[in-house]
Amino acid sequence: MSACPGTLRALLAGACAAALLLPQVAAAQGGDAPYVPTPQVVVDAMLRMARVGPGDYLIDLGSGDGRIVITAAKRYGARGLGVDLDASLLALANDAAGREGVAGLVDFRRQDLFETDLAPATVITSYLLPEMNLKLRSKLLALAPGTRIVAHDYHFGDWPPDERQTLRVPEKKVGDPGTSYVYLWVVPAQVAGRWRTEVAAGDGNAAPIELEITQSFQAIGGHAVVGARRVPLHGAHLQGADIHFAVDVASSGTSRRHSFRGRAAGDAIVGVVSVREAGAWRERDWRAARVAAPP
Ligand SMILES: C[S@@+](CC[C@H](N)C(=O)[O-])C[C@H]1O[C@@H](n2cnc3c(N)ncnc32)[C@H](O)[C@@H]1O
Structure with missing residues (x-):
């Protein structure tokens, strides 16, 4: 699938066009979404909202330069996995993990996020497009009750979030420029x-x-x-x-x-x-x- 299909271009409000202009946005190699890193202040808010701790195993779906997984390991001692299709981003993530001293806690793999086994995760993070989130939704709802899912900017259709936060992020140029939305869902047990x-x-x-x-x-x-x-x-x-x-x-x-x-x-x-x-x-x-x- 192209990194910048029409709907995707519309939804990221010009992220791919911006890739020509901005170092913070790049067309990922062969993925379903362009590479747009989550600003660090938003990463911090996502991990706080998910109440990440040392007992957690976090999977970032489309991990880019690895910042979410690496921050979770460095700040909270969480283990983590990042999957991405872009080999150059995976190399960046592995280098950063070594530099930050968390290589023993984290792993970055070249793997399609739709084919990744999510069962071991206690926390899942996503900065993906809404249709990608929707495609993942039934798999997420089948995870162990209590698994936390935290997403940047985009939701999971009509599954209402348990918590939400709006952040002013002046350096953000894509999506809703200057603003980030962080959402948390807790996988519910099926009790009907x-x-x-x-x-x-x-x-x-x-x-x-x-x-x-x-x-x-x-x-x-x-x-x-x-x-x-x-x-x-x-x-x-x-x-x-x-x-x-x-x-x-x-x-x-x-x-x-x-x-x-x-x-x-x-x-x-x-x-x-x-x-x-x-x-x-x-x-x-x-x-x-x-x-x-x-x-
Ligand atoms: C918007 S970026 C988010 C990067 C990172 N999670 C962050 O928040 O900083 C989306 C990432 O998903 C990756 N990606 C897109 N489709 C993918 C797929 N099918 N499997 C794995 N990674 C994918 C892209 O290469 C890109 O790095």
Whole structure:
């Protein structure tokens, strides 16, 4: 694919034309996006937003001169991988890693980003065009819940970011000149469907609760069926594998709010439910099993 197809030219707002004029923009060899380095101040903001730490393994998709991976290693002790198709950029990245003393933590490979195994990543960074992001989206959504994805300027279609930041970057000449947008997404667990759970009621009997959870990316909602009553899930929230919501359970003539917190893994959720009883919060272990996938 050409480094500067029409849509790409339109989206990077002249990045390829600017390649003729600016040392900071260059047509990459054989890639799907031109080489435009992320300004260092934006790299710093991306890594802060992703809360990168020494336990992380960061993959930069289209790593250019390697600055994102190298900064993550140097500043936070993170391991990292950069993939790019451009041999001269890979040579720059490897030289810089040696100079900065992080060659033992990072690796740069000549590899198509669409064919890269992303499963080991805890953090993924992207400064790619929206259609490239979209092409990657289903692969990213299938990663381990909690994986952070941080992108410069471009989004993933209708997958809403969990966090966003706008930065004034006077030296930036491409995209939206003078401004950079940084976005964070946390890969959500897939929790849609029908779940069966039980909590001990105040009178000592186990009350079966069925949950119908709906999901659109990280946004969840739904209702619970407790006995013959259908009640809404209050404050339903999902971040990565962490889920919480509250259900009002009627028992012996009183309604008690049950606050559920748990971690989802496949077809199970394990956690704790807090119930207000006799003026105090009581916590009990809670498990749920998915009994039906979403229709
Ligand atoms: C906009 S630059 C971003 C560079 C770097 N990530 C940064 O933010 O400073 C995009 C990079 O993606 C690389 N690239 C484009 N298509 C690619 C592909 N299919 N596989 C691997 N790298 C690719 C280009 O060579 C270029 O270096």
